[in-house]
Amino acid sequence: MTKPTNWYAARYAERYGFAVIPIKPKSKLPVENDWGNRAFTDPDKAAKHWEDNPTLNIGLALGPSQMCSLDIDCMDSFRLIAEEFGIDLDAELSKVPTIQGADKGMRCMFRVPEKPGVQEYHKVSWPAEGDPTGDIHKQMMRDAAKAKADGDTDRESDLRANAKQFSAYTVLELRVSNEGKQRYDVLPPSIHCDTLKPYRWIVQPPKTLKDWPEPPAWLMAIWNAWDSFKPQLVDACPWLTKAAPPAPKPPKQPTQQGSAITAFNDAHDLRLVLEQYGYTRKGKSRYLSPHTTTNLPGVVLFPDEDRCFIHHASDPLCSDETGRPVNPFDLFCEYEHGGDASKAVKSAAELLGLTHERKRTEQADEVAQTPAPDPTIEAPKPTGGPFRALGYNGNSYFYLPRGTEQVAEIKKGSHTSPAELMSIAPLEWWEMAYPKGKQGGADWHAAANDCMRGCERRGIYSTDRERGRGAWYDRGSAVLHLGDRLLVDGEHKRIVDHESNFIYTRQAPLEHGADSEPATDDAAIEIAELFEQLNWSKSIHAQMLAGWCLLAPICGALSWRPHIWITAQRGAGKSWVQDHVIQPLLGPSAMMVQGSTTEAGIRQKLKSDSRPIVFDEADSEDHRSQTRMQTVIELARQSSSDSTAEIIKGTVNGNGMAFRMRCMFLLGSVNVSLSQAADESRFSVLTLETPSGEPGEADRFDAFSKLVANTLTPDACASIRARAYHLMPVIRANARTFAKAIAELLGSQRLGDQVGTLIAGACAYYRSDEISDEDAREWVSDMDFSDAKEAEQVSDEESCLQRILQSQVRFDSERGNLQRSIGEIVDASNGSDPIPGLMQSEANEVLKRYGLAVDGTHLVVANKHAELEKLLSGTPWGAGWRRILGRIEGAETSTLPVRFAGTRSRATRIPISFFN
DSSP: OOOOHHHHHHHHHHHHOOOEEEEOTTSSSBSSTTGGGSOBOOHHHHHHHHHHSTTOEEEEEHHHHTEEEEEESOHHHHHHHHHHTTOOHHHHHTTSOEEEOSTTOEEEEEEOOSSSOOOSOEEEEEOOTTOTTSHHHHHHHHHHHHHHHTTOHHHHHHHHHHHGGGSOEEEEEEEOOBTTBOOEEEETTOBOTTTOSBOEEEEOOOSSGGGSOOOOHHHHHHHHTHHHHHHHHHHTOTTSOOOOOOOOOOOSOOOTTOOHHHHHHHHSOHHHHHHHTTOEEETTTEEEOTTOSSOOOOEEEOTTSSOEEEOOTTSTTOHHHHSSOBOHHHHHHHHHHTTOHHHHHHHHHHHHTOOOOOOOOHHHHHHHTOOOOOTTOSSOOOOSSSEEEEEEETTEEEEEETTTOSOEEEEGGGTTOHHHHHTTSOHHHHHHHSBOGGGOSBOHHHHHHHHHHHHHHHOBOOGGGEEOSEEEEETTEEEEEOSSOEEETTEEEOGGGOOOSSEEOOOSOOOOSTTSOOOOHHHHHHHHHHHHTSOBSSTHHHHHHHHHHHHGGGGGGOSBOOEEEEEEOTTSSHHHHIIIIIHHHHGGGSEEEOTTOOHHHHHHHHTTOOOOEEEOOOOOOSHHHHHHHHHHHHHHHHTSBOOSOOEEEOOTTSOOEEEOOOOOEEEEESSOOOOSHHHHTTEEEEEEOOOOOOTTHHHHHHHHHHHHHHHSOHHHHHHHHHHHHHTHHHHHHHHHHHHHHHHHHHSOHHHHHHHHHHHHHHHHHHOOSOOOHHHHHHHHTTOOOHHHHHHHHOOHHHHHHHHHHHOEEEEEETTEEEEEEHHHHHHHHTTSSOBTTBOHHHHHHHHHTTTEEEETTEEEEESSOHHHHHHTTTSTTTTOOHHHHTTSTTOEEOSSOEEETTEEEOEEEEEGGGTO
16 A cells, blocks of 8 residues: 655655655745745654645655765766766665656765765756757757747747757756755655656665765766866767867977877877776776776777877876876886976987987077067067967066966076976976986076076066956957967967067866857846846846846956946845856856955956856844955956055065956845945946735746746857857947936946946847947937936035934933934024923034034034044044045034034034035
8 A cells, every 4th residue: 555645755854864855746846935944854844744635746855864866867968978878877776765757867865974074066968969069959949939929929939848859958967066056856755747657766765864875986076076077978968070180299309200198108008098097998098097996997099099188186297287198108108107207208218219319499599588568569479389489577486387388487486496497398398398418407597597587688577467267358459268278369378379568377177158159149138038028127237237246257358347236125035136146147257255255355356357247135133244255346346447556465575466357246135234425436337126025926926936947048148148258349349329328318427337248248239240339329218217316416525414413312401311414403492493491502512512513504513523533433434534524515614613512623614504
C-alpha cells in the first residue's frame, strides 16, 4: 500500500532533519513566494500540513538541509560526457541516493561536504543537434519578434513553437544554496508536472543523514574547478564545432643549426613522452596525470597531437595556470631537469647533436636603446621582446612582461638578482641576449644596466596609467578589458600588443558577454518592455532603471556615470527586482554587496577595475551605519565624473595611495540617505509602489515572474551587454545630445548630465544610431522630471538652514516645560505666530541660548556657538556653517559682534522672508 504524502514529509524531517517546503500540486513552484522562511523542520507540523493539503508536492530547501545535488537533465548527453572523462557512470550512480522524475533524466542527492567546497551553482548546456551554432534559433526568434511588431500573433506563436526544437538544452546542473541564493529540489512522492507520474527513489537513501554520501572526488574536482572544466564539458558535445587550438609559439632558443626545442619536439612523439613520465591513457585523446587524486583525465591532446592542455591543478605543468599548452620539450624539461630550461636546452642539444652558441642579438640592443617618450606620438608601439620598460619612480623600476602581462616592480638593488630578472623574461633569453663568454650563463650586470637605463629613458612611472577590467574609452577606441585579453573596437588582442599610453594589466578573467552576438533592436526592446511592467510610482523610472542596467557594464567609458537609488516599502519587490532583473542583466561583471560593506572594502576589491556596484539593503538604522553609508555615498559621488583630481588615502607604510573611481552605483533601501545637494544631483531616486493586494495580483505576479525568467536568459543578458559594448561610441554621443536637450528643458546642465545619460542608455534598447537634437527633444518632451527638479532646487545652504529650523528644543514657560521647533520659536519672536504662555521677548531669549536671535526682519545666526554646533552635529555643516549660510540670497555678515545669552560672536544675518 502506498504511503500518504504527509508520512513522507514527516519522515524527511524526522530522519534526516530536512527542511521541507510546500510545492504546488503537479508543479515545481513553491506555494509561497518567501518559501525560504516557511520551511518545516518539525515532523509533527510537517505531517499536519500535508495531511490538511494532501495534493501538495514536497520540496527540499537545500541550504538549511545541508544538501546539494547533481541534476542530470539529459542522461544520453551526460553519458557522452562520462565516456569522454572515463567515468563508469552506472557504477557511480548505483552508490548514490537517486531520484527519477522526468523520463530522460535523474537527480543524485548528496550531503554538503564538511570541508570547503561545493560553494556555487553551475550549469552546462549544449546546442541543439540540428542547430550547433544557434543561428537557426536566433533567426527564428528575430522573425518572431518582427511578427509581433507587425501584429501577426499567429505567425509569432508558430515561430516560437517551432524554434523550441532548435534551442539549447540543459545537460546537467550542480545545485547548491549559496551566496544568499536559496534553492530547492522536489522530493518523492511528488507528482511530476510533465509526466504526471510520481517522483521515486531509484536508489534508496540511507537511514541517517550522517550515512548520506558526499559528492565523489571526481564530481568535487569538477565543482571546485568549474572555470577549468566547463569548457571541457561543453566541448564533449559531438556536434559542436571544436575551437581551433592556439598556434604554437615561435622557438625561443635560436642557434646556427636551428632551435634545440623545436628539434626536440619534432623528434619525439607526444603520446610516448606522456606515457614515459607516468601519464595514463584514458579514451581517445585524454590522459590521466600521475599527480591527480580525482581520477579525472584532465590532459587533452590537440588534434595534431603535437601539444596538449593539462587541466590538473596538481600537475606542475598545469595549463590553466600558465595559459599555454604543453609539448614534449616541456615534459622533458620538468621531469628530467626540474624545470630548469637552460639545462634542458643544453641537454636536448647534446642528445640531438646540435651546437649551442651564444651571441649578442638585436633583443639586447632593443633593451639598451629603449626610446624616451615622444609627446608627438599618441601611443607607443609594443616591442617584440619579452618585456617593456615602463619607467621608474624612487627606488623602483617598472616593467611589463609578455609572460605575465602584469606590471612588475624591481627595486634598484635587486636588478642583478637572476630571480628578479627572470620574473620578466626566461633564463634562456637572458643567456642568449647577454652571453657571459666561454663559461656560459648570462651577464646579469650588463643586463641590469641596460634595463635600468631603459626605464630611466621612459621617465617617471605612475600607477594612474594602469587600467583594470571593464570598459574604457581610449583615444577614440572602445576597449573592453576582459582580464586575460582585450577587445578593441571588436577585435581581440593580447594585452601587451595593444598600443596605448595606458597600461592594461592581466587579471582573473571576467565574463562580460563580449563574445556574444549583440542583441537586435527587437530583442532589446523586448527586454526594455519588462521594466515598464514593474510597479513604478512614475513611468520615467522604468526608462531610468533600464538605461542604468545597459550603461553599468560600460561605466568606465562614460564621461558621466549616473547612480540610482531604488526605494520601496518592505514587501514591494525591491530585492526581487535586484535578484531577478538587475543581477542577470549585469552578469558577473557586477559587484553585488550587502549593507554592512564599507567604502574601504569596495576600494580594495575594485582596485583599478571599472565595474557596476549593486548595494542591497543600504538602510542606515543607527549612527554607525549612517556614517558607513555616507562614506559609500561619498565614494559614489567621486566616481560620477572623469575628474583629473585623485582620491588619496594614507597607508600603514606612510606612502599615500592614489586612485580614481570609474563605477556606477545602484543602492536599494526603504529609506534614502541623501543629505547633501551634491549627492541629490548625482543619484536618481526611483520608487516602487507597494502591490495593490487586489484579487488576481498574485497570479499576475507569477505570470510576470515567468516572463522575466524566460526573457532574461543568460544568453539574452549577455547579448544586451554585447550590444552596450558595440554601441559604446553611439551611447557616448547620445548622452551628450540628451544632456543638452534636458538641460534646455530644466535649466540645469548637472541634471542634463545625470538624467540625459540614463535616457541615452534607455534609448540604446530601441535604436542603434546617433540621435539628432530634434529627436532627443521630442523623446524627453513629455517626461516627468519633477523629482530631478526638486532635488536640484534643494541647495546645501537651504538644507543647512532647514536643519536648524526643524530642530526641536525644550524651554520653560508660564504653561510649564514646552517643546517646539526652532522655526516655531522664530515665528513667535517676530510676532507672526505667537506661542501661548511665551512672550515675544521671551521667545527671542530662548533663541539666544542656541546662538540665534530675531532682529527685525532678519534671523541672526552666530558664526560660532556650542549649542548650535550640537544641533548640527553629525551633519556636513557641523564643522562650520558660516560660509554655507552666507550663500543665501540677501544674507550679510554683521559688522560688530552680537550678544547671545552671555556670549559674543560675529554672526550671519538672514532675511526671514527667505524661509517664510
